[in-house]
Amino acid sequence: MLLEHYSHAALARILTAAMLLFLGIFQIVAPRCFWGLSMYFKGAWGLSIGARRALDVSQRERLTRVLAARELAEGDAEARMRYVGAFTIMMAAVALFPAIPYVLPYALSCLAMAASVLTSYLHFRRATARRVAPLVRRSPWQSLPPIAMAATAICALGSAAFAIYPQFRVGSAIVVISTIALVAVAWRVALAPALLLGDDAQLEYLVDEHVRYCRVMGLVAQACAPPTVLVALAWATLPSNAHFFDGVMLIVALAFVAVMVMNLNPMRKRIGLA
Secondary structure, three states, rough: HHHHOOOOOHHHHHHHHHHHHHHHHHHOOOOOHOOOOOHHHHHHHHOOHHHHHHHHHHHHHHHHHHHHHHHHHOOHHHHHHHHHHHHHHHHHHHOOOOOOOOOOHHHHHHHHHHHHHHHHHHHHHHHHOOOOOOOOOOOHHHOHHHHHHHHHHHHHHHHHHHHHHHHHHHHHHHHHHHHHHHHHHHHHHHHHHOOOOOOOOHHHHHHHHHHHHHHHHHEEEHHHHHHHHHHHHHOOOOOOHHHHHHHHHHHHHHHHHHHHHHHHHHHOOOOOOO
């Protein structure tokens, strides 16, 4: 087989580069799949079983207007996501350089997406500051469940455990730093007060709560992805007698699955209007 001629490290680079290339192209071709507000109200994979299902026709029209106004206030998110896509494609090329840890380009692409998220919130905050003052200062735990933080810590610590091997020390340090940075962005978004334009306050508040939770959990999933990738690829190169790391791999995988379930499940949540 052709792949048998490559070392584990070379295969890891090729797989990482291919994944980043596909992701970057997808971000450019279909940016709304990563950032379109409407996807948070259709359920997973765009099915009509999400937040809209509890609304009648007139309420759905109100929701459409609220989402359109919010997207306008957030600025050109599609253009920002396409820039992220171009950056991700560049990172795919960088991942092929042997002198650069293969997890660094992936971690940087996740950070670029997080920066796009934060930029949208800063745009929206400036727009709302000119029209409606924030109602309350909420607890960040409304959008960032403690169990999600615990799962993220497990992923980060699991990747850090591989630092006992010299070949993984730089990669472990990179993913831990990127995880901390992504969690910091998620915390910043979760901590922000309610942001309303004031045209339809009741629905805007419900939309803000729903979108914030979905986006924060999306950031947490991005924070968990680089350490999970590192653990999976590093574990595959270890000798069969490294039983401790079998357990590390299992625990990290379970933590990542838990985060992904929390990330996708809110998209099925109904929005109910009085």
